[in-house]
Structures are given as structure tokens and as C-alpha cells.
Amino acid sequence: MRTTDRITVKPSKGLRLPNLIELWEKRELMYFLMWRDVKLRYKQTVFGVLWAVLQPFVMMLVFSFFFGKMGRMPSDGIPYPVFCYTALVPWTFFSNGITQATSSLVFSSILIKKIYFPRIIIPLSSVMSGAVDFLFAFAVLIGMSAYYGIYPNWHSWMVPALFLLMLITAIGVGLWFSALNVLFRDVRYVIPMLTQVWMFSTPIIYPLKIIPGKWRVLMGLNPMASVVAGFRWGLLGTSPVPRTMLLLSLLSASAMVLSGLVVFGMMEKTFEDMV
Amino acid sequence: MTNKADCAIRVEGIGKRYPISSRLAQFGSLRESMSNAARSQAKKMLDLLRGKVDSALDLDDSIWALRDVSFEVGRGEAVGVVGRNGSGKSTLLKIISRITEPTEGWAEINGRVGALLEVGAAFHPELTGRENIYLSGVIRGMKKRDLDRKFDEIVAFSGIGKFIDTAIKRYSSGMVVRLGFSVAVHLQPEILLVDEVLAVGDAEFREQCMEKMKSIIRDSGTTVFLVTHQVQNIYDLCQKTIWLDGGRIVAIGGTEEVLQGLKQAQRNTALDNKKYWGWMYNI
Numbered sequence: 001m002r003t004t005d006r007i008t009v010k011p012s013k014g015l016r017l018p019n020l021i022e023l024w025e026k027r028e029l030m031y032f033l034m035w036r037d038v039k040l041r042y043k044q045t046v047f048g049v050l051w052a053v054l055q056p057f058v059m060m061l062v063f064s065f066f067f068g069k070m071g072r073m074p075s076d077g078i079p080y081p082v083f084c085y086t087a088l089v090p091w092t093f094f095s096n097g098i099t100q101a102t103s104s105l106v107f108s109s110i111l112i113k114k115i116y117f118p119r120i121i122i123p124l125s126s127v128m129s130g131a132v133d134f135l136f137a138f139a140v141l142i143g144m145s146a147y148y149g150i151y152p153n154w155h156s157w158m159v160p161a162l163f164l165l166m167l168i169t170a171i172g173v174g175l176w177f178s179a180l181n182v183l184f185r186d187v188r189y190v191i192p193m194l195t196q197v198w199m200f201s202t203p204i205i206y207p208l209k210i211i212p213g214k215w216r217v218l219m220g221l222n223p224m225a226s227v228v229a230g231f232r233w234g235l236l237g238t239s240p241v242p243r244t245m246l247l248l249s250l251l252s253a254s255a256m257v258l259s260g261l262v263v264f265g266m267m268e269k270t271f272e273d274m275v
Numbered sequence: 276m277t278n279k280a281d282c283a284i285r286v287e288g289i290g291k292r293y294p295i296s297s298r299l300a301q302f303g304s305l306r307e308s309m310s311n312a313a314r315s316q317a318k319k320m321l322d323l324l325r326g327k328v329d330s331a332l333d334l335d336d337s338i339w340a341l342r343d344v345s346f347e348v349g350r351g352e353a354v355g356v357v358g359r360n361g362s363g364k365s366t367l368l369k370i371i372s373r374i375t376e377p378t379e380g381w382a383e384i385n386g387r388v389g390a391l392l393e394v395g396a397a398f399h400p401e402l403t404g405r406e407n408i409y410l411s412g413v414i415r416g417m418k419k420r421d422l423d424r425k426f427d428e429i430v431a432f433s434g435i436g437k438f439i440d441t442a443i444k445r446y447s448s449g450m451v452v453r454l455g456f457s458v459a460v461h462l463q464p465e466i467l468l469v470d471e472v473l474a475v476g477d478a479e480f481r482e483q484c485m486e487k488m489k490s491i492i493r494d495s496g497t498t499v500f501l502v503t504h505q506v507q508n509i510y511d512l513c514q515k516t517i518w519l520d521g522g523r524i525v526a527i528g529g530t531e532e533v534l535q536g537l538k539q540a541q542r543n544t545a546l547d548n549k550k551y552w553g554w555m556y557n558i
Contacts, residue, residue: 005388009373010381032413036399036406043401114396115414116373116388272375273293 017265018120026118030125037100037129052133053140055096056088063088067205076207076238082141082148086235087204087228089141090163093134094170094224095195097127101174102181102191109275119268123178127170134163141235150236158234162227165253169223172256179267182274203228209239220248223256283466283498284348284371288380290522291341291366340366341522344380348515353492353499355509355530357537358519364502367519368392368468371500386498389415389464394455394472400444404435404454407443411458425461432487433457434480452476460487467491470502488512506534 023030042048060081067073068080075083104126105112105119112119145151181187201222203210208229211219219225220242226249232238341363348354356364369375371382372390397411408429412422422429430439433453435446443451453476469488476484485508491497492512501513509516509530516533518526525540526533 005384005386007373007384007388008381009370009377009384011376011378028419029413032410032419036402036410039406040399040401110393110396111414113374114390114393116390117414117416269376272369 012269015262015266016268017261018268019118023118023120023124026121029117030121030128033121033125034129034131037126038132041129041133049133049136052136056085056092056137057140059088059092060085063205073206074210076209076232076236078150078232078236078238079148082144082150083207083232083236084205085141085144086231087202089134089137090166090227090231091199091202091204091224092137093130094166094227095199096133097130097170098173098177099191099195100126100130101170102177103188104174105178105182105271106185106188106275112271112275119271120175120264123174123264124171127167127174145235152235153237155237155240156234158230162230162234165223165249166227168257169227169253172253172258172260175257175260175264179264179271182271183267198222198224201225207232207238208241217242217245217248220245221252223249223253225249281349282347282383283350283352283385284346284500285383286347286371286380287345287382289341289344289367289370289377289382290339290379291363291370291375292337292378293340294337339378339522341370341377341519344519344522344524346517346524346527348498348500350385350498351492351496352515353501353513355513355516356500356502356519357504357506357509357516357534358525362519363522364519365392365470366522368470368500368502371466372468384466386465387416388466388468389459389462390468390470391456391459391472392468392470394452394459396455398443398451398455401442403442404430404433404439404446407454408458411455412462415459415462416464417462429457429461432460432483449476449480453480456480456484460484460491463495464497466498466500468500468502471504485511506537509534 042051045051047054063084064081068075068084073080101123104122108122111117111122142152177187177191202224203219208216208219208225226241226246229238229241230246233240340361344363344367356367358364366375368390369392370377371384372388372392374390374392395411397414398407399410402410408426409419409422413419430436433450433456435450435454438446438450443454446454456472456476459472488499488501489512492499499512501509503509513530515528516526516530517524518533518537526536
């Protein structure tokens with residue numbers, strides 16, 4: 001533990017990353033902000049944490065009716081509702097995560113103007129506070145698969161790894177948009193559109209197989225394509241995600257989070273005045 | 276003066292410039308053609324990424340909230356900061372507490388800083404007093420361990436008593452302030468920055484806060500920076516005072532003489548006013 005700190009305060013110039021060592025020292029704060037977000041989300045609601053499950057579940061019902069039943073969308077031989085819900089559980093975490101992260105800095109303007117702490121904790125904790133919702137929706141997913149007679153297979157170990165891939169992607173996007181939203185409030189209007197477009201470019205209502213062979217791997221540029229296809233692979237036993245596609249997703253997610261860190265680090269100093 | 280090892284804060288030529296209005300707000304206005312707007316926005320983004328915030332924000336309309344400020348504060352000293360509204364007092368505290376970066380100059384800070392620029396800034400109205408003590412304590416840099424240990428003391432000081440498990444949106448504003456101040460004085464930083472928060476609460480609580488501040492300064496060797504308009508508080512607590520005006524230091528030194536100078540200046544302004552508005556006194 002540090003007893004004395006010696007700090008030099010001076011104008012920063014050029015390329016600058018957020019202080020990640022300090023972030024690690026303040027991890028307790030991250031935990032507390034996540035706890036606050038979770039606590040506040042369901043305060044004074046009747047259904048409480050049920051909402052966490054309801055959101056992907058209702059989407060699943062709608063999609064199952066229109067795309068599964070009426071549209072006769074192929075679903076890798078898996079009953080359409082569970083096929084669709086398996087993808088909606090990670091997708092809900094992702095889209096809620098980036099939506100909340102985007103407005104997180106602006107919502108915390110009083111904190112930013114009055115108290116010093118590593119600013120990066122704000123978007124990070126708002127992405128991660130969705131993990132609790134994810135766990136509840138995931139429990140329902142396991143129950144639902146069992147109902148259809150589908151049980152986790154020995155590829156299920158992939159699922160935690162894919163969750164991490166998704167987390168990195170959401171953090172990368174969240175860093176970009178939260179910082180940009182401080183300067184350009186236009187960003188929050190872009191987010192609903194972006195999540196719509198992104199959802200339909202991810203194999204959620206359709207199987208990955210629908211994409212022609214040579215293009216399928218390129219889908220990996222969207223890390224969420226690998227996450228969703230991987231969840232189905234690990235939990236429903238559909239065909240494996242091509243290794244090159246996974247690698248491409250890993251590279252793409254790393255690029256997002258690294259560039260996000262740089263952008264955040266350089267815009268950070270304008271937050272106090274612009275937020 | 277103080278030798279280097281005893282120095283808690285050293286400030287050298289600190290300046291801070293703020294934009295008054297930024298053209299950023301006019302993005303998409305009809306005056307500019309869309310392509311023009313897009314090009315200039317792209318340039319701004321590039322500037323921003325290169326760290327040229329000024330040109331990115333079109334800082335042609337800017338103001339120096341603080342300029343050429345240099346001083347040293349020894350360990351365990353209590354320093355008062357006085358000056359009119361907008362003289363740069365709060366900006367100075369924001370720079371020392373790292374909330375904002377200086378535009379020029381540098382400052383060296385030796386010791387853990389605890390800043391109380393606004394009571395209850397870290398509170399959330401929906402959470403209970405207990406939850407808010409933990410949340411705001413951790414946001415202000417305390418460890419949960421320390422909060423566990425000091426919890427009873429914080430509650431006792433605040434006088435919140437049985438309402439500790441009530442959501443603070445149901446507290447009176449006085450209660451919120453008391454709770455906020457209690458958390459802040461239990462931070463135990465090595466350098467405590469306080470901005471105009473002693474003027475809160477009722478007379479009894481103000482008295483209690485002053486006592487606490489006195490004991491912090493006297494017993495714990497904490498370096499204290501006190502911004503306030505209550506000159507009496509500075510007389511009571513600080514040996515040294517900085518007088519700011521228009522972002523620059525007017526005087527720095529012993530509290531007695533600096534405040535004497537301030538009083539003289541205020542009297543002169545009042546006389547000037549009377550000369551100008553004198554006819555009104557005859558009506």
C-alpha cells in the first residue's frame with residue numbers, strides 16, 4: 001500500500017493512455033460503481049431483476065413468430081426459439097453495455113467536475129454492471145435448452161472465453177463512444193441506429209451458415225458474430241466457428257479496445273470542462 | 276522559506292485557460308455548408324487526437340481563469356484562499372486535486388490529496404445513508420476496510436442516527452450536507468482541499484465542523500487548503516493566506532496582513548461605488 005504519493009501535475013501533450021496502473025489500484029471503486037448501477041437499475045420496480053430476463057425473452061418470442069414461424073428461417077436444425085435466445089442473451093449484454101457506456105460520462109458530470117478518480121472507471125463499470133443481468137438471462141437459457149432436450153457439450157468451455165471476447169469488444173466501443181459523446185452529443189442519437197444495424201449484421205435471427213463460405217470468415221471482423229456463433233456451438237452443439245474467423249475477431253476486438261484506450265486517454269482532459 | 280523535503284505543494288507558473296464559447300456548438304448550422312462542416316469537424320477530430328485541444332475547440336474566445344500562479348505550501352500548513360467570485364480560487368483547487376489539467380506551468384504534490392469541493396457530490400438520492408457513506412467514501416479514495424472501521428464514527432458525527440437506512444432523497448437538505456461533511460472529514464488525507472463547504476448546515480453543525488477542522492490542522496499534521504468567503508474562518512484556521520484576483524495572485528503571506536490588504540481594497544471599491552452612486556443616498 002502507498003503511504004505517500006508524489007505527483008507532478010502538468011499539461012499533457014500528444015499520445016496518452018489512461019493510467020492503467022491507477023485503474024488497478026482503484027479496482028474497489030469499479031466494484032462499487034457496478035454495485036451502484038445494479039442496485040439502482042431495479043430500485044422501485046415491481047418486477048425487479050425479472051426485467052433482465054424479460055428483455056431478451058420477449059425479443060425471442062417476437063423473432064420466433066415472425067422469422068421462425070412465418071419466415072421459416074433455417075436454424076441449424078435447432079428449435080428456432082432456443083436458437084434465437086442463445087444469441088439474444090449475449091447480444092442483450094453487448095447492446096445494453098455500449099448504450100449505457102455511451103451516456104455514462106455525461107450522466108456522471110457532477111462526479112467528474114468535483115472529484116478526482118480515473119475517469120475510465122465510469123464507462124468500464126457501466127459495461128460490466130450488465131454482467132448480473134447476463135447471469136440471470138443465461139440461467140434461463142440453460143433451463144430452456146434443457147426443456148428442448150439440449151445439454152451443454154464438451155465445447156462449452158468456449159463460452160467464458162467468448163464472454164471475455166464480447167466484454168473486450170463492448171469496452172472498446174464503450175470507450176470510443178463515451179468519450180465522443182462528451183464532445184458531440186450527437187453520439188447518443190447514433191447509438192440506437194448503430195445497435196439495430198449491428199444486430200442484423202450479426203447472425204442472431206439467422207444462422208452463420210446462411211453466409212456463403214468465402215465470406216463467412218470475414219464475418220469475424222465483427223467480434224459479435226464469433227461470440228454468437230460460438231455460444232451456439234458451445235451450448236447447442238451446432239457446427240464449430242472457423243478458427244480463422246475466431247482469430248479475426250480477436251484481432252478486431254483488440255484493435256477496438258486499443259484505439260478506444262488511445263482516444264479516451266487523449267480526450268480525457270477535456271471532460272471536466274465539456275461534460 | 277520551506278526546504279524541499281517539507282514542501283507539501285509546490286506550484287510553478289500555473290495557468291488555466293477556459294473557452295468562453297466554443298464554435299463546436301454551431302455544428303450543423305445552416306451558415307456552413309454540410310461539406311464544409313464535415314471537413315472542419317474532421318480537422319477538429321484530428322487536432323483533438325493530436326492533443327491540440329485549443330484549436331479543436333476554437334478557443335479564440337477564451338479566458339485565463341488562472342495565470343502565473345506560483346507558491347509553496349509547507350507540510351502541515353493551513354492556507355486560506357480568498358478573492359471575489361471568478362477570481363480563480365476553485366480552479367486552483369481543481370488543478371491541485373487533478374480534476375482538471377493546467378494549460379501551462381506545473382505543480383508538485385507530495386501526499387495523498389482529499390478534496391471536498393462539493394458536499395454530497397458522490398451521493399445518489401435513491402441509495403440509503405449507509406450505502407452512500409460507502410459509495411462516496413470509495414469514490415473519494417478510501418478503502419472499504421477503512422470505511423468499515425470508521426463507519427460508526429462517521430454516523431455519530433453526522434447525527435443522522437436512525438435514518439441511516441433511509442434513502443437520502445427523503446433527508447432534509449441539512450441532513451445530506453451533514454452526512455457529506457462527515458464522510459469528507461474522515462478521509463484522513465495528507466492534503467485536504469476544502470472549497471466553501473464550512474458555510475453549510477445550522478449554526479451548531481458549523482461550530483462542530485470548525486472544531487473538527489481545527490483538530491485536523493492541530494493534531495494530524497494535515498496540510499489544509501481552505502477556500503472561503505467567510506473571512507473569520509480563515510482568521511481562525513489559517514496562518515497563511517493567498518489572495519487571488521482575476522486569476523492572479525495579488526498577495527500571499529501571513530493571514531493578518533493579506534486580509535488587511537483585502538479589507539482595504541474592498542473599502543476602496545465601496546468608496547468608488549459610493550462616489551458613483553452617491554446621489555442615490557440622498558433620495
